[in-house]
Amino acid sequence: TPVLQLADLSHVYVNEKGAALVLEGLQLSLSRGEFLSLVGPSGCGKTTVLNLLAGLFPPTMGRVMLGGETVTGPSPKVGYMLQQDYLFPWRSIRDNAAIGLEINGTKTRASMEAVDEVLSELGLGGYGSRYPHELSGGMRQRVALARTLVTEPELLLLDEPFSALDLHIKLQLEELVQRTLKRLSKTAVLVTHDLAEAAAMSDRVIVMGRNPGRFRSELVVPEEIR
Numbered sequence: 001t002p003v004l005q006l007a008d009l010s011h012v013y014v015n016e017k018g019a020a021l022v023l024e025g026l027q028l029s030l031s032r033g034e035f036l037s038l039v040g041p042s043g044c045g046k047t048t049v050l051n052l053l054a055g056l057f058p059p060t061m062g063r064v065m066l067g068g069e070t071v072t073g074p075s076p077k078v079g080y081m082l083q084q085d086y087l088f089p090w091r092s093i094r095d096n097a098a099i100g101l102e103i104n105g106t107k108t109r110a111s112m113e114a115v116d117e118v119l120s121e122l123g124l125g126g127y128g129s130r131y132p133h134e135l136s137g138g139m140r141q142r143v144a145l146a147r148t149l150v151t152e153p154e155l156l157l158l159d160e161p162f163s164a165l166d167l168h169i170k171l172q173l174e175e176l177v178q179r180t181l182k183r184l185s186k187t188a189v190l191v192t193h194d195l196a197e198a199a200a201m202s203d204r205v206i207v208m209g210r211n212p213g214r215f216r217s218e219l220v221v222p223e224e225i226r
């Protein structure tokens with residue numbers, strides 16, 4: 001079974017100003033460990049796709065299936081990493097990284113050991129008892145990644161997670177994230193407006209256009225480019 005399947009997904013936003021068709025007939029299937037990027041201009045519907053994958057609202061038409069089951073709402077099987085880290089300033093790095101475990105009710109001595117392990121794998125071994133203000137932007141994004149990974153999601157959604165970073169930190173982090181997700185065989189969908197970033201990180205790229213039906217151009221990124 002594919003980890004993720006989109007079957008003829010369409011979405012229309014309706015409000016007092018009228019109705020806007022944003023997605024039309026999106027089909028997609030991702031197997032375990034595959035990394036997909038969605039690229040396209042602002043307003044083309046990238047965030048809408050991620051929000052549908054996260055089950056934040058239902059699609060107007062079609063289905064999102066995760067592990068063969070139709071998504072009907074938010075689930076701990078999906079992890080989200082955003083442009084901002086949203087760390088709690090009054091919590092230590094370790095307790096920030098563990099927050100998803102608390103929310104899911106799976107925080108135990110063993111899962112806290114896993115938190116420490118993930119933090120060290122991401123080069124933050126010595127920082128567990130520090131606080132967010134003591135870390136650089138790139139380090140805080142690594143904490144945000146750790147926080148997502150420790151809940152062991154089946155699908156990771158990455159919404160412009162590098163776009164607020166300086167160029168060389170951004171490149172370093174892209175490499176670290178790509179390597180870590182491959183090693184853990186995580187299935188991921190990245191939204192970015194940076195085609196170089198998409199090519200460097202993904203197995204496949206879907207280029208979305210302003211016109212809702214125009215997102216079928218799909219590229220398979222050759223190994224040597226990644």
Ligand code: ADP
Nearest residue numbers: 013014015016017018019020021022042043044
């Ligand atoms: P543009 O103005 O370049 O067409 P937009 O991203 O503003 O691009 O809008 C794309 C389409 O979505 C337009 O048809 C617009 O009317 C519609 N749209 C944008 N925002 C909303 C909104 N908040 N509610 C309803 N329709 C919207």
Ligand code: ADP
Nearest residue numbers: 013014015022041042043044045046047048049
């Ligand atoms: P992107 O992430 O590619 O910038 P979005 O998915 O955020 O695009 O938005 C796609 C289109 O849908 C835009 O035209 C946007 O204005 C419109 N839109 C997004 N959210 C809403 C909403 N809640 N209500 C109405 N229109 C929306």
